[in-house]
Amino acid sequence: MQNLWNDNDVAHCKTDLDLRVYSSNLLGQSDELVLHGGGNTSVKSTLNGEEILYVKGSGWDLVSIKAEGFSPVKMSALLEMAKLENLSDSNMVSGQKEAMIDSSAPTPSVEAILHALIPFKVVDHTHADAVVTISNSLHGAEYITELYPNFLIVPYIMPGFVLAHKIYEMTRDLDWDGCEGIILLNHGIFTFDNDAKKSYDKMIDAVSIAEKFLNENAPISFDEIEPTGFDVGKLKQVIQEAKGHSVVMKINQTQLALKYASNPNLEEFATRGVLTPEHIIRTKHQPLIIDDNNLDEVLIEYIEGYQEYFEAFSSNEIMLNPIPNYVVIQDFGVVVFGKNEKETNIINDIVEHTMLAVIRADKLGGYESISMADSFAMEYWELEQAKLK
Numbered sequence: 071m072q073n074l075w076n077d078n079d080v081a082h083c084k085t086d087l088d089l090r091v092y093s094s095n096l097l098g099q100s101d102e103l104v105l106h107g108g109g110n111t112s113v114k115s116t117l118n119g120e121e122i123l124y125v126k127g128s129g130w131d132l133v134s135i136k137a138e139g140f141s142p143v144k145m146s147a148l149l150e151m152a153k154l155e156n157l158s159d160s161n162m163v164s165g166q167k168e169a170m171i172d173s174s175a176p177t178p179s180v181e182a183i184l185h186a187l188i189p190f191k192v193v194d195h196t197h198a199d200a201v202v203t204i205s206n207s208l209h210g211a212e213y214i215t216e217l218y219p220n221f222l223i224v225p226y227i228m229p230g231f232v233l234a235h236k237i238y239e240m241t242r243d244l245d246w247d248g249c250e251g252i253i254l255l256n257h258g259i260f261t262f263d264n265d266a267k268k269s270y271d272k273m274i275d276a277v278s279i280a281e282k283f284l285n286e287n288a289p290i291s292f293d294e295i296e297p298t299g300f301d302v303g304k305l306k307q308v309i310q311e312a313k314g315h316s317v318v319m320k321i322n323q324t325q326l327a328l329k330y331a332s333n334p335n336l337e338e339f340a341t342r343g344v345l346t347p348e349h350i351i352r353t354k355h356q357p358l359i360i361d362d363n364n365l366d367e368v369l370i371e372y373i374e375g376y377q378e379y380f381e382a383f384s385s386n387e388i389m390l391n392p393i394p395n396y397v398v399i400q401d402f403g404v405v406v407f408g409k410n411e412k413e414t415n416i417i418n419d420i421v422e423h424t425m426l427a428v429i430r431a432d433k434l435g436g437y438e439s440i441s442m443a444d445s446f447a448m449e450y451w452e453l454e455q456a457k458l459k
């Protein structure tokens with residue numbers, strides 16, 4: 071994993087926040103670390119005697135975030151919230167907003183409390199492909215524990231307050247000086263330091279360990295696969311009608327997509343869930359699989375399956391559109407549908423990274439993502455539902 075730090079580029083950085091912007095942009099430049107809005111970063115600083123956490127605001131991408139993309143939140147308020155036994159995510163978000171010292175700043179990341187709990191100036195959080203690929207494999211937790219002996223390893227917990235409170239409990243007696251980072255299984259990785267460069271270096275070094283492990287234990291090669299034909303015009307029309315709005319379609323026939331789509335057991339192989347939880351908002355838990363040509367039939371089955379999933383886990387949520395956002399077609403490739411070009415490209419990028427992870431995790435014994443219940447909790451998160459209601 072390439073370290074992009076350049077001392078000449080930081081010469082202009084005068085404040086903690088300047089440097090925070092610089093290293094956040096660096097993390098964002100590596101799409102094997104974060105994709106579109108993924109990950110978050112923070113820096114602790116003092117303003118008029120008060121300790122402030124500048125944390126990534128929602129709606130910003132690390133690659134392009136600027137100083138105004140960071141929300142300044144009072145550390146004392148975040149640390150108080152961490153101690154609460156119960157707090158809904160909506161109340162956590164409003165509590166964080168009340169603790170902002172500039173009301174025009176963006177809404178702080180839902181991981182702000184977690185950042186506050188880490189007693190180092192600079193905190194970096196990514197969804198590094200290599201780390202989540204290993205974590206999402208059959209013996210992922212064991213491999214991760216072996217590879218990262220000095221990291222705090224946290225079993226999967228839904229992001230938001232429950233995760234923050236869990237970290238509060240797990241770290242009350244922790245010797246932080248002996249802790250090199252945190253790995254959230256099936257989710258991502260945190261590194262931290264009082265020095266921005268060191269925190270960034272630790273991220274690159276930690277992810278390089280995972281990459282080396284994958285290169286040794288799950289090497290990947292591509293044969294030249296020729297795609298078969300498929301009537302994508304008809305597919306687009308059917309998806310569009312089912313969704314009830316126009317879509318932008320993207321056909322992915324890279325060698326990766328062809329290798330993925332040529333798996334003889336597609337129905338099981340390509341439906342095993344997301345790489346990191348937040349992807350579910352874009353991709354849903356699984357794609358539509360077409361392994362013969364009966365499109366109408368498989369689409370009806372997909373919708374029925376989605377309704378069953380919704381009914382199994384819902385209490386009073388509003389059901390989202392049950393139509394797939396991407397389709398894996400046997401020996402043809404992958405077709406992605408978004409409401410506009412931007413969304414289509416985002417979904418396609420996420421699917422690309424997921425396909426590689428699935429193929430590699432299979433070489434480690436099998437790909438295993440979060441459970442259906444956890445997928446539902448993420449897809450129907452109260453913060454997402456609030457936007458609909």
Ligand SMILES: [Zn+2]
Pocket residue numbers: 109110195196197229257258
């Ligand atoms: Zn995350």
